[in-house]
Amino acid sequence: MITDAPAPAAPLHYTAFSTDPAGGNPAGVVLDATSLDASAMLATAADLGYSETAFLTAPPEGLDAEPGRGFTVRYFSPQAEVPFCGHATIATAIALADRIGPGDLTFATLAGTIPITVTRSPAGHLLATLTTVEPHTAPIEDADVTEALAALGWPAADLDPAFPPRVAYAGARHLVLGAATRERLADLAYDFERLKALMLRLDLVTVQLVWREAADGTTFHVRNPFPVGGVVEDPATGAAAAAFGAYARELALVPGDAVLTLHQGADMGRPGTLTVTLTEGDPRIRVSGTGTEIPA
Structure with a gap:
């Protein structure tokens, strides 16, 4: 997990697919959900009310990822867990890049392993690209x-x-x-x-x-x-x-x-x-x- 700063007590709020906080799709991001079980994750997502909230924990053993840049990620809507969520993945990648810098990330999800690359545009905006499992x-x-x-x-x-x-x-x-x-x-x-x-x-x-x-x-x-x-x-x-x-x-x-x-x-x-x-x-x-x- 991120070790250079304590994880926030409450979810971060990020929007994906827009540089305007009033645009795109909001998502919650919990950078360290180690202490939360599935029922607590669902309750957090329901309380937040966004279409999805992402919860990060340590990567599974054997995940092919750069040190400190691999995570297990679970996604919850206000009513249920979903196997994969694109906008919460983008939001989470950008939240991580704000803290540990752009570069490659690897998320272990219920749908499979999702590689993400975060770069910075000439205008200074962070841009995240995810690669799906085989469709x-x-x-x-x-x-x-x-x-x-x-x-x-x-x-x-x-x-x-x-x-x-x-x-x-x-x-x-x-x-x-x-x-x-x-x-x-x-x-x-x-x-x-x-x-x-x-x-x-x-x-x-x-x-x-x-x-x-x-x-x-x-x-x-x-x-x-x-x-x-x-x-x-x-x-x-x-x-x-x-x-x-x-x-x-x-x-x-x-x-x-x-x-x-x-x-x-x-x-x-x-x-x-x-x-x-x-x-x-x-x-x-x-x-x-x-x-x-x-x-x-």
């Missing part, structure tokens, strides 16, 4: 798509036929649905309990709602209902962005070598930008974003 996609039953649309209040005609519904995974499972228009994406008012029940049955973490700008084919606007975490909507969702990158590549919606720009949170008043990098020959997905501490 995949899976089909979803037509009846489940019908139920998802009913919970969302979306007619089937509001789907973009270029984006067939799939479940995509890059550390956590997300249902991907393509919106035919930006107006459809902007109008989000869904049945919280109905969608939550479907997601629990299908073991989904969020629903990734996507609309593609026509200009260049690699710019998207996304939204993420997150009722299973007790949150109506996630402002910026790194795990879902990674899963969507795998989905878009597998369905040949983008080139095998591509950099995707995802805009999220604008409809909530917390705009953020997620960069998803696909590399030919490497199945893993890279998600990058800035972040900053939220003043107390």
